[in-house]
Amino acid sequence: MIVWGLYEQPAVHHSLLKNHKIQMRPSFDPQRDYTNPTGNGTPDNSIDLVLMDACPSRTVPIRRRSTFAGIVTRDNPATVYYGAGGMVSIINPAVTSGQASASVISLEGGPPDQFSVIRVGWMVGILRDQGATGLASLTLSIPQRQNGQMIGCYNTYCPGFVQTDPSIELDMTLGPISVVRGPQYYIKLSVTQDISGSNTATTKSRSGIGQVVYSPTWATVHPGLRWGGMGSSSTGQVPPMGNGDNGEIHSSHFRQLVLQYEAGTSLNGSVDVPLDVVQTRSYKCGNNYYKGEFWGYSFYFGGDGGDATQCC
Numbered sequence: 001m002i003v004w005g006l007y008e009q010p011a012v013h014h015s016l017l018k019n020h021k022i023q024m025r026p027s028f029d030p031q032r033d034y035t036n037p038t039g040n041g042t043p044d045n046s047i048d049l050v051l052m053d054a055c056p057s058r059t060v061p062i063r064r065r066s067t068f069a070g071i072v073t074r075d076n077p078a079t080v081y082y083g084a085g086g087m088v089s090i091i092n093p094a095v096t097s098g099q100a101s102a103s104v105i106s107l108e109g110g111p112p113d114q115f116s117v118i119r120v121g122w123m124v125g126i127l128r129d130q131g132a133t134g135l136a137s138l139t140l141s142i143p144q145r146q147n148g149q150m151i152g153c154y155n156t157y158c159p160g161f162v163q164t165d166p167s168i169e170l171d172m173t174l175g176p177i178s179v180v181r182g183p184q185y186y187i188k189l190s191v192t193q194d195i196s197g198s199n200t201a202t203t204k205s206r207s208g209i210g211q212v213v214y215s216p217t218w219a220t221v222h223p224g225l226r227w228g229g230m231g232s233s234s235t236g237q238v239p240p241m242g243n244g245d246n247g248e249i250h251s252s253h254f255r256q257l258v259l260q261y262e263a264g265t266s267l268n269g270s271v272d273v274p275l276d277v278v279q280t281r282s283y284k285c286g287n288n289y290y291k292g293e294f295w296g297y298s299f300y301f302g303g304d305g306g307d308a309t310q311c312c
Contacts, residue, residue: 069283069301071257074274083107083164084225085190085262085267089178091102091243092136093124095171099239100125102139103252105189108224112195115145120189122174125232138176138187158272159215180243180250190267192260227254228278229301233308241283242302248287249300254300271297 001034073081084105093101104121123139140161143152155170156163162290163170178184229241242252258267271290279285288299 026296036203038276040254043247045306066232067280068228068230069241069279069285070226070254070277070301071275071285071288072228072278074276075224076274077168079273080261081107081225081259082262082265083190083267084227084257085188085192085258085260086227087186087188087256088121088227088254089242090122090136090174090176090185090187091124091252092177093240093242095124095126095239095246096235096237097126097235099237100230101239101241102230102232103242103254104139104141104228104230105191106224106226106227107227113145113148115150117143118191119143119147120191122187135169136177138168138174140170171183171285171299178243178252180246185227186255190258193264204285225259227299228255231283231285231303236308238282238305238308240303240305244302244304245284246302247300251284251300251302253300255294255298257298258296281310 005161038267073079084107086105091103097100100123102119103122104119104123106117106119106220108117109113110116113182119139119141121139122136124136136163139155140162141152141154142158143150145151153159155161175189176183178186199249231238231241233239243250245251257271259271259273260267275288276297277288279283279301282305284305285301286300288297290297
């Protein structure tokens with residue numbers, strides 16, 4: 001969710017609303033007709049829908065639309081994962097204000113009321129509430145569900161994240177950038193859990209960027225893993241994902257997918273668990289299988305984006 005000025009929200013850009021003065025309240029009392037409608041003394045069990053933290057005066061909340069395309073582990077309570085890794089193309093997709101495009105590895109777990117995610121990857125974004133630059137940069141995010149709402153944080157602003165590597169900076173600009181039908185450049189990513197229960201996010205550094213240390217409410221195992229791209233937008237258009245729709249050969253891709261099956265162990269190079277392909281009308285994914293030593297288990301993903309109402 002992001003906060004927009006009252007007259008800056010996307011709907012106000014419609015030509016019919018040009019110079020329109022927004023009426024803040026209806027001319028009638030909307031609550032009056034809903035007071036005990038049964039008339040039989042039944043207690044009112046309705047709830048008040050409010051955010052935990054209201055937006056500042058003269059601003060409103062706009063939900064950011066997020067779409068994923070990639071590979072996910074199939075739901076299987078009997079299978080436990082403690083980490084995941086892979087190498088992903090470094091791309092610099094063209095985004096506009098209010099949009100973000102990312103390539104990530106995600107670990108997901110916990111009961112429904114305490115569901116949490118750890119994501120590590122790169123992101124290109126021009127987001128009003130985060131000041132992103134529009135360049136591919138290293139990112140860590142930890143969305144969590146609290147009191148029925150999904151909240152989140154990025155990079156070193158995440159409570160419980162302690163950076164340990166002095167040579168890698170979260171939010172650092174990445175490069176060189178992969179070229180369609182030309183040289184390809186990759187970043188090696190992984191998130192692993194050690195025997196203490198903490199999670200380590202890494203790039204090429206063997207020691208890891210830092211550790212994510214959770215309270216006891218965090219699930220000690222992660223039943224779900226994802227590799228792929230995410231497109232996020234608070235506008236009527238979703239951004240490009242990866243380097244766009246360039247087919248199986250020339251689209252952005254993950255290669256050398258790896259898993260961790262036991263805490264404190266190394267990532268296992270074999271991907272021998274059921275995986276599902278997730279794609280939409282705007283974002284494609286496929287060609288997923290083992291292709292030899294260089295590629296390992298790999299797949300392509302991406303898309304051109306476009307009209308948000310037609311993307312999913």
